[in-house]
Amino acid sequence: MKFSREIDADDPLRLFDRWMAEAQESEPNDPNAAALATATAKGRPSVRMVLAKRVGEHRFCFFTNVGSEKGRDLAENPRAALCFHWKTLRRQVRVEGPASELDARAVDTYFHSRSRASQIGASVSEQSRVLGSREELEERIRRFRETHTGQIPRPEFWRGFHIHEERIEFWISGVDRLHDRFLFTRKDGAWERYRLYP
């Protein structure tokens, strides 16, 4: 596949939509998977994969357990960064900005759009806390199934976050490490665009 060395876009959100649509065609699994970086208030960083979801106009959302490490980081330092890497396309997108919680209705809607099994999994998991054994988890699932036959209520600890994009960088792999990088930064509500050295 041949790639253009330029990008014909002034609006990074539209460009992101286009790249995501192309990734949906090219990537064998989870084209919306992205590394999510958070940090404690003291600046200790950590990173893990999440599935980035679009909720209304918010393109950079994810859902998680607020008791997890990332949830605890965001409670004390509500900023985050996402990094998408589409290996087949040899492209990367980086997104940074403040993170805020999605409203409860949007989270309910997403929670109930998932399979019953994953709703149960989310309900019984004390994400990121120590688990004694696999059997303990399976026992929790079994008991939960027995006691919940109707609609599963979204656990209060299961929430959604939105990263309000302030910086978005598009990276295109080039030969001899001469990659193309385009950084968009938001200033007074408008996007400024820069080409960066690779």
Ligand SMILES: Cc1cc2nc3c(=O)[nH]c(=O)nc-3n(C[C@H](O)[C@H](O)[C@H](O)COP(=O)(O)O)c2cc1C
């Ligand atoms: C492809 C992929 C997608 C994932 N998506 C999510 C997600 O959307 N939400 C989530 O909480 N964990 C997701 N995980 C699991 C996280 O990477 C991580 O193990 C978990 O959230 C605990 O992270 P923490 O202890 O840093 O909070 C995903 C893992 C992979 C590999």
